[in-house]
Amino acid sequence: MPSFVVADAAWAKNKGNTPAFSAGGQIYFRETMPEQNRGMYATHEITHVMKQVGYTPYLDFVSKTPDMLDMSTLEARILLEHTAKHRGIDPFNTSLSETDRLNLYDELNATLYGHISSGNMGGLNEILNTAFYDFSAYTKELNELHERFKSDNQKKWKEKTRYSLKNYSDAEQRDHRKKAIAFFGKTYNWNETGYLTPAGTKLDFSGRHEGGPGGYRTVDHRDIRDAIGEDYGGDDYSGSMVQFMSEGNIRISPESGGINLSVEPTKSQLDALSDFIGKNRGEVILDLDTPDGQTVSSTEYPRGTHSSKVLNDIKAYFKDGTKPHVSELAQFLSLKGTENAQEIAALKRENESLKARVEYWKGQTRRSQGVTTDRKSVQKAANALVKDYGAEISGSDIAGDLQSLYDFNPRICQW
Structure with missing residues (x-):
């Protein structure tokens, strides 16, 4: 999926503090993103991409999302109200347009999936289990949709990307690499890297060759033709990328931890990849293609994966065709590590004041403008809700849940 990194200075002028956004099926990331919630951004935006490209199974899911919410609960109503406020929509307008309705529930799904996919649920499970009739079923179906979307995209790529390669001599291939280095330049910064040559040289795709400031990749891999x-x-624009990879050059997508190769790597490349994998703390995506551009395997490795695991998977594939596999145990241990870290953080916060806890949740989920919730205001809102609904409880009985819901705001959004 096309993704790009934008310099902090340019981003701040146009997008404020929002760390990512998607448009037209493409995802854009801010150059510097908070490490703590890094795993949430891409999956949040991929959810939006499914809507943007008109992915029918997801659109069907969005249309039935309202029926999954138990609107008789205060949790569901407040959750929807806050999502709607983020999108500038009145969720209880009886004449709500289909477009607003689609945007509203797409935003809800994207926000929740960012938390679900990253395992960063914090204290939201109890609230969401109340807001949904069956939150487990909702989570399962949304997970399956993302897997299906990924699989369908891979199938389309196989059907559409078959290229006729030219058999260049070794001398011609060396000349191609020499021209590429002369044109784009070398870099020692992985964030700027577009390709890794057989000699282990990193091609600078930061745009410096056009006078850019550098620091991150901005050049399309297909521009190797230039x-x-x-x-x-x-004739096909992507053909140059496929041809260059078939000559032993590895495509690198530093913004997503992407490694894409179609030819067995050299020792110099394996050594360099070990460094790249370590830099990403094992959280990389390995795409193995045939030389003519058909994707054979796409594997996402969880954080904490040792570089030797990824490198051995690459070697095994080129030795006997064995496709990489990440065990459920490895995935579980990665998730468990995240959960343990959260539990430790929760214990450290146990004796903190209410203000400190509010600041924590703001840091987890605030939008670019931020939200500050005042305890007295929440209590006042709770009393008003009880009065409006004629409930036989006091405002204090729901003030705690209400506080948590007010602090739960979508952190990232779509433009």
Whole structure:
């Protein structure tokens, strides 16, 4: 899926503090993102992408999302109200347009899936189990939708990306790499890297060759044609990328931890990849292609994966065709590590004041403008809700849950 990194200075002028956004099926990330919630951004935006590209199974899911919420509960109503406020929509407007309705529940799904996929649920499980008739079923179906979307995209790629490669001599291939280095330049910064050559050289795709400031990758991998020649890779724009990879160059997508190769890597490349995997703390995506551009395998490795695991998977594939596999145990241990860290953090917060706890949740889920919730205001709102609904409880009985829901706001959004 196309993704790009934008410099902090340019981002701040246009997008404020929001760490990511998606548009037209493409995802854009801010150069510097908070480490704590890094795992939430991509999956949040991929959910939006499913809507943007008109993915029918997801659109069907969005249409039935309202029926999954138990609107007789205060938790569901407040959850929906806050999501709607984020999108500038009145959720209880009886004449709500189909477009607003789609945007509202897409935003809800994207926000929740960011938390679900990253395992960063904090204290939200109890609230969401009340807000939904069956939150476990909702989670299961949304997870399956993302897996299906990924699989369908891979199938389309296989059907559409078959390229006729030209058999260049070794001398010609060396000349191609020489031209690429001369045109784009070398870099020692993984964040700027577009390709890794057989000699282990990192090609600088930060845009410095065009006068850019550098610091992150901004150049499309397919622009390798600009360095080698307009006829390189054939008539299709992507053909140049496929051709260059078939000559032993590994495509690197530093913004997502992506490694894409179609030819067995050299020792120099394996050594460099070990460093790249370590830099990403094992959280990388390995795509193995045929030389003519068909994806054979796409594997996401969880944080904490040792570089030797990824490198051995690559070696095994090129030795006997064994496709990489991440065990459920490894996935569980990665998630468990995240949960343990959260439990430790929770214990440290146990004796903190209410203000400190509110600040914590603001840091987890605030939007670019931020939200400050006042305890007295929450109590007042709780009393008003009890009065409006004629409930036979006191405002104090629901003030705690209400406080948590007010602090739960979508952190990232779609433009």
